[in-house]
Amino acid sequence: xxxxxxxxxxxxxxxxxxxxxxxxxxxxxxxxxxxxxxxxxxxxxxxxxxxxxxxxxxxxxxxxxxxxxxxxxxxxxxxxxxxxxxxxxxxxxxxxxxxxxxxxxxxxxxxxxxxxxxxxxxxxxxxxxxxxxxxxxxxxxxxxxxxxxxxxxxxxxxxxxxxxxxxxxxxxxxxxxxxxxxxxxxxxxxxxxxxxxxxxxxxxxxxxxxxxxxxxxxxxxxxxxxxxxxxxxxxxxxxxxxxxxxxxxxxxxxxxxxxxxxxxxxxxxxxxxxxxxxxxxxxxxxxxxxxxxxxxxxxxxxxxxxxxxxxxxxxxxxxxxxxxxxxxxxxxxxxxxxxxxxxxxxxxxxxxxxxxxxxxxxxxxxxxxxxxxxxxxxxxxxxxxxxxxxxxxxxxxxxxxxxxxxxxxxxxxxxxxxxxxxxxxxxxxxxxxxxxxxxxxxxxxxxxxxxxxxxxxxxxxxxxxxxxxxxxxxxxxxxxxxxxxxxxxxxxxxxxxxxxxxxxxxxxxxxxxxxxxxxxxxxxxxxxxxxxxxxxxxxxxxxxxxxxxxxxxxxxxxxxxxxxxxxxxxxxxxxxxxxxxxxxxxxxxxxxxxxxxxxxxxxxxxxxxxxxxxxxxxxxxxxxxxxxxxxxxxxxxxxxxxxxxxxxxxxxxxxxxxxxxxxxxxxxxxxxxxxx
Numbered sequence: 001x002x003x004x005x006x007x008x009x010x011x012x013x014x015x016x017x018x019x020x021x022x023x024x025x026x027x028x029x030x031x032x033x034x035x036x037x038x039x040x041x042x043x044x045x046x047x048x049x050x051x052x053x054x055x056x057x058x059x060x061x062x063x064x065x066x067x068x069x070x071x072x073x074x075x076x077x078x079x080x081x082x083x084x085x086x087x088x089x090x091x092x093x094x095x096x097x098x099x100x101x102x103x104x105x106x107x108x109x110x111x112x113x114x115x116x117x118x119x120x121x122x123x124x125x126x127x128x129x130x131x132x133x134x135x136x137x138x139x140x141x142x143x144x145x146x147x148x149x150x151x152x153x154x155x156x157x158x159x160x161x162x163x164x165x166x167x168x169x170x171x172x173x174x175x176x177x178x179x180x181x182x183x184x185x186x187x188x189x190x191x192x193x194x195x196x197x198x199x200x201x202x203x204x205x206x207x208x209x210x211x212x213x214x215x216x217x218x219x220x221x222x223x224x225x226x227x228x229x230x231x232x233x234x235x236x237x238x239x240x241x242x243x244x245x246x247x248x249x250x251x252x253x254x255x256x257x258x259x260x261x262x263x264x265x266x267x268x269x270x271x272x273x274x275x276x277x278x279x280x281x282x283x284x285x286x287x288x289x290x291x292x293x294x295x296x297x298x299x300x301x302x303x304x305x306x307x308x309x310x311x312x313x314x315x316x317x318x319x320x321x322x323x324x325x326x327x328x329x330x331x332x333x334x335x336x337x338x339x340x341x342x343x344x345x346x347x348x349x350x351x352x353x354x355x356x357x358x359x360x361x362x363x364x365x366x367x368x369x370x371x372x373x374x375x376x377x378x379x380x381x382x383x384x385x386x387x388x389x390x391x392x393x394x395x396x397x398x399x400x401x402x403x404x405x406x407x408x409x410x411x412x413x414x415x416x417x418x419x420x421x422x423x424x425x426x427x428x429x430x431x432x433x434x435x436x437x438x439x440x441x442x443x444x445x446x447x448x449x450x451x452x453x454x455x456x457x458x459x460x461x462x463x464x465x466x467x468x469x470x471x472x473x474x475x476x477x478x479x480x481x482x483x484x485x486x487x488x489x490x491x492x493x494x495x496x497x498x499x500x501x502x503x504x505x506x507x508x509x510x511x512x513x514x515x516x517x518x519x520x521x522x523x524x525x526x527x528x529x530x531x532x533x534x535x536x537x538x539x540x541x542x543x544x545x546x547x548x549x550x551x552x553x554x555x556x557x558x559x560x561x562x563x564x565x566x567x568x569x570x571x572x573x574x575x576x577x578x579x580x581x582x583x584x585x586x587x588x589x590x591x592x593x594x595x596x597x598x599x600x601x602x603x604x605x606x607x608x609x610x611x612x613x614x615x616x617x618x619x620x621x622x623x624x625x626x627x628x629x630x631x632x633x634x635x636x637x638x639x640x641x642x643x644x645x646x647x648x649x650x651x652x653x654x655x656x657x658x659x660x661x662x663x664x665x666x667x668x669x670x671x672x673x674x675x676x
Contacts, residue, residue, distance in 0.1 A: 001056050008049035015042035016111045019228045023103050037159065039229055043114075044155045047236065050118055054126040066134075066188050067196050069127050070203035076123045077210035080116040087112055088217055095224075106225045113221065114231055117214045121240040124207060128247050132185040135520060137598070140185065147178050154236040163233035172235050179243030183250045189258055197255050204255070208248045215241055288312075288417050289321065295413040296323055296388060299376075302409065303402040305390040307331075307370065312378070312386035327391075335391065338368050339375075348375055348387065360403060364395055372397035376410045380418045401514070408510055415503065443469045443499045446506050452476040452484055456549035457676055458644035459486075462652060463669040471498025472613050472669035473505055477513040482550035485513055485522075488611040488671050489542045490561065492583075497535075504533055505540055505584075519544055519557040519598045523584070527559075531588035539585035543611050547673070554601045554609070559584050562614050565633060567640040569606030574637040576629065577601065608640050608647065609673040615666035616651075619659050627658050644674035 018039045087109050099105055133144060154175055161167045192200060222232050231237045296310045307326035324332050340346040344361050362374045370391040378386040388410060392398065443465070451459045453476070461474050471491030479485055489505050491498040508529045512522055522544060530540060541560035548555070556564070560583030563576040582595040603609070612632070619627040631654065639650040648670060655668070
């Protein structure tokens with residue numbers, strides 16, 4: 001870094017001396033003996049040295065967040081702009097004097113301006129590069145490298161092309177369009193919170209002001225004075241101006257458009273964290289009362305409730321305890337009397353009857369300060385043990401999204417309390433048997449009854465646990481009319497602990513899926529959420545697909561799961577996707593992102609996708625021989641023309657025949673997608 005900085009300073013000083021000598025020679029009709037090309041070469045050397053210096057310098061601050069990067073642009077721009085402004089004022093004050101008309105003096109000041117402009121443009125360019133390459137991919141890095149090579153070629157155009165000739169205009173247009181193409185990479189913006197977005201707007205605006213000041217100054221110099229080395233004739237500098245301006249404009253627009261959704265995104269992350277708190281509350285040794293306290297806090301935060309209470313009944317009809325939030329117990333009692341006058345709510349609050357075919361009861365009140373009310377019954381061991389009541393001061397205050405997330409919270413809290421009670425009983429007697437009952441209920445709740453799909457594909461699934469319960473999990477989510485998320489997971493270990501950890505995976509999937517994240521972001525946030533609640537030595541392998549039936553394309557990532565099997569009808573060949581990835585929970589810090597690899601695969605009608613857990617290929621016969629990946633691919637290739645249901649039956653028939661009826665050593669799970 002020091003050498004490149006020294007080289008930049010020396011090349012700039014040498015360029016100044018050469019240019020001033022050329023100006024002096026022109027004034028006095030003297031032959032200096034230094035060609036104009038020497039000045040151009042020194043200017044290019046100055047550009048390259050600056051680029052290398054700032055590129056290395058920013059690598060020393062890899063822990064900087066996005067706002068700190070923008071602050072560096074602001075600070076550099078502020079210093080260079082102040083110096084350039086002072087020089088401009090000095091030149092303006094002496095413009096009518098003899099010194100102000102002296103070409104040597106004017107070119108000296110202009111060369112100081114060249115140095116300042118170059119420092120600001122190249123340092124900002126390097127910061128923009130860091131923002132664009134935030135979520136690196138092979139294709140993105142290739143495109144960016146091509147852009148840098150194009151800019152490098154643009155530096156040398158001064159030797160071959162006259163300024164503003166047709167070749168110059170074509171080259172500059174190409175660099176402009178290339179910069180425009182790069183400017184759409186703004187994946188860092190969604191990771192800013194509401195406050196940071198406003199800071200970013202201010203800093204990017206100031207960066208644009210600096211850019212305008214420098215460009216306006218260069219135009220003033222070019223119009224008013226004879227310059228030996230005019231920056232406005234340099235395609236590289238003009239390309240930098242245009243790229244920095246374009247990226248600033250795109251950043252401002254995207255940040256401003258993201259402002260309305262910032263609070264929603266932050267709320268979803270809070271909901272995911274609250275779900276983790278509920279999931280791990282019993283593991284942390286907390287009591288039932290503490291779990292219920294977490295439940296009402298999380299639920300009120302999720303729906304922006306103005307008040308609420310949670311009531312738990314004893315064995316009779318009496319209230320065992322009550323937790324009130326944002327209202328006293330007396331106010332809760334008065335409001336409860338009002339609610340009992342509403343038929344559906346009265347049945348729930350007085351007779352403790354569950355609502356038919358619903359997980360909640362809602363209503364709008366008139367004779368109360370609270371206009372909207374929502375009641376969720378709490379069930380443990382199929383018994384109605386209490387209610388969660390949420391209140392708002394506005395009419396129609398609860399929407400479908402709010403109801404769904406609170407239903408998830410209540411279900412998880414019920415499971416946590418149920419686990420706590422059953423585990424306590426198991427310590428007194430039959431611990432193992434009671435533990436299996438818990439796990440069975442959790443396992444049944446994990447796996448969906450139906451899988452989302454449309455007319456473009458069939459999908460079926462199969463799962464069998466090695467013990468009474470297992471840790472395999474699969475599910476789908478309807479992202480849009482044409483997009484579907486598909487997940488298959490396998491928790492390390494077996495039995496009840498695996499089933500419980502997979503319930504956390506289900507919660508994370510249900511919390512993150514509505515955000516419509518791409519594959520990389522989903523795996524990153526899932527690892528972040530699970531890393532804080534899984535046991536130290538536990539991890540979850542996952543295969544995650546997003547199927548786009550409009551584009552007939554799949555985007556997928558593999559987090560330690562077995563390679564997915566794909567049958568291509570066009571070639572009549574079955575093969576495994578060559579994808580990499582580390583299991584969720586293996587790396588519990590920000591470095592996990594570098595292990596995420598996202599792939600894409602187009603499909604056509606007749607193609608088949610098979611997701612499976614390792615229990616399938618590791619199934620052993622009496623000779624301890626494994627079923628293996630080759631047999632699985634061969635069976636698929638043989639029966640690929642059949643329906644998804646038939647393919648599933650044939651695959652499992654082949655596995656069971658191979659095992660000769662021996663005991664299942666590991667969980668079996670299989671998901672078949674047949675494209676139509």
